[in-house]
Amino acid sequence: MNSPTDTFQRLLRELRISVTDRCNFRCPYCMPKELFGAEHHFLPRSSLLSFEEIHRITTVFTSLGVRKLRLTGGEPLLRRDLHRLIAMLAEIPQIDDLSLTTNGALLTREVAEKLKAAGLKRISISLDTLDDKVFQSMNGVEFPLGQVLQSIDHATAAGLAPVKVNMVVKRGVNDQAILPMARHFRDSGQILRFIEYMDVGNSNGWCYDHVLPSVELLQRIHQEFPIEALPSNHPGEVAKRWRYVDGAGEIGVITSVTEPFCEGCTRARISAAGTLHTCLFASHGHDLREPLRSDASDEQLRQLISGWWQQREDRYSALRTQQNTIPAKIEMSYIGG
Ligand code: SF4
Numbered sequence: 001m002n003s004p005t006d007t008f009q010r011l012l013r014e015l016r017i018s019v020t021d022r023c024n025f026r027c028p029y030c031m032p033k034e035l036f037g038a039e040h041h042f043l044p045r046s047s048l049l050s051f052e053e054i055h056r057i058t059t060v061f062t063s064l065g066v067r068k069l070r071l072t073g074g075e076p077l078l079r080r081d082l083h084r085l086i087a088m089l090a091e092i093p094q095i096d097d098l099s100l101t102t103n104g105a106l107l108t109r110e111v112a113e114k115l116k117a118a119g120l121k122r123i124s125i126s127l128d129t130l131d132d133k134v135f136q137s138m139n140g141v142e143f144p145l146g147q148v149l150q151s152i153d154h155a156t157a158a159g160l161a162p163v164k165v166n167m168v169v170k171r172g173v174n175d176q177a178i179l180p181m182a183r184h185f186r187d188s189g190q191i192l193r194f195i196e197y198m199d200v201g202n203s204n205g206w207c208y209d210h211v212l213p214s215v216e217l218l219q220r221i222h223q224e225f226p227i228e229a230l231p232s233n234h235p236g237e238v239a240k241r242w243r244y245v246d247g248a249g250e251i252g253v254i255t256s257v258t259e260p261f262c263e264g265c266t267r268a269r270i271s272a273a274g275t276l277h278t279c280l281f282a283s284h285g286h287d288l289r290e291p292l293r294s295d296a297s298d299e300q301l302r303q304l305i306s307g308w309w310q311q312r313e314d315r316y317s318a319l320r321t322q323q324n325t326i327p328a329k330i331e332m333s334y335i336g337g
Helices: 051-062 082-090 109-118 132-138 145-157 175-185 214-224 289-293 298-310 316-322
Strands: 014-018 068-072 097-102 122-126 164-169 191-196 227-229 240-244 250-254 267-270 275-277
Touching: 014 051, 051 082, 051 267, 051 289, 051 298, 068 082, 082 097, 082 109, 109 145, 122 145, 132 145, 164 175, 175 191, 175 214, 191 214, 214 227, 214 250, 289 298
Parallel strands: 014 068, 014 267, 068 097, 097 122, 122 164, 164 191, 191 250
Antiparallel strands: 227 240, 240 250, 267 275
16 A cells, blocks of 8 residues: 555555553653643553554554554653563554654663663753753653753663653743753763743643744854754754754754644654544544454554545644634644654
């Protein structure tokens, strides 16, 4: 079967798989503790796709053109024996990139080595500031900064380099940390990426005033450390790449709000409950778990996914400012980043 294209001729090349809706942080821009408190009901284990189901559905997606996989959550390292799933996925011959996004809280040296040995290729670790006090308030559970910094070193030492460090920049909250972060990660071999604050889900109280446009962010860095643009590594790459002119390394910016990149978006997402979403800002999805568990054949699953992809019209970020009403969106902790 040929690779399906959507209504904007976009291929299906990348699959992001959320392996759990649980997280050990409560970042206000994703999972505010007011909404995800002690009484919140997370998905029961029986509702989560099993490793065997994830492996099977991923194989079907690769027959439709998927070549890149990213494991997300919630916090994916909360899923027990995750290295076992990684080993299963790493054996799929068509997959040429297998990565994971984590908050680093559970990423010890031993875990990093286990993930690497299982076949994980790359890792992105979220870190929004180097100010321990601000960090503890931004993760909502007072988790200490030091342990996340150590997790970056563990990942690097385990050979998951270059580690990408993802910083969500919220104006008036942590934008004063941009230059300290840049100074810290220069010459480190790690790639610092600045993510524009996005209106994911419905619960982070997003407003445009809190967005620091990447062009302004890059100007702040350029004033202290001259930078120049780099070409993208591959079509549809999410981050725009820049390098320090003095050779101190690379940074990236993810400009979903001010410079949307929907025209090249080849990403699909599967929630931990097995729902297919064709956009990070989706307000609905397509259930894959039911056909998976009612003995649909691989061909039937291929037809289903291909049909849904061909109907895909998603361009949320490109249309963000033109929409009068925005339907309720699926929370990011369900869809995965
Ligand atoms: S807003 Fe949706 S369609 Fe646009 S780049 Fe993001 S995930 Fe892709």
